[in-house]
Amino acid sequence: MRENEISIEELSYELSIVLDGLLYYAGVAKTDLEEVANLYVECSDEALEGSDAQGVDEVIVIVEYLKQKYPQYFKKKGK
Incomplete structure (x- = not known):
């Protein structure tokens, strides 16, 4: 593997962190x-x-779906 290539494991880890950040801010x-x-x-x-x-837009649709189906995991803004 070339030095500047990212492994599947590294990419998976980075995407996991991005998803966690997205959900946290949601x-x-x-x-x-x-x-x-x-x-x-x-x-x-x-x-x-x-x-x-x-x-x-796919990400937005999925997060909105989760908010409707599992509202207990999403806190209200300002609270």
Whole structure:
């Protein structure tokens, strides 16, 4: 592997951190990030069913789906 190439493991780790950050800023407590990240992966197909969202809009649709289906993990803004 060339020195400037990123391994699959490194990329997976970085994407995991990005997903945790995304969910944290969406209102998920740090203690629940792992569980909600797993839900994100598990529910992505279901959340996107019938949607024509692409790219970043897919992420938005999935997070909104999680907020509706699992509101207990998302704190209200300002609280």
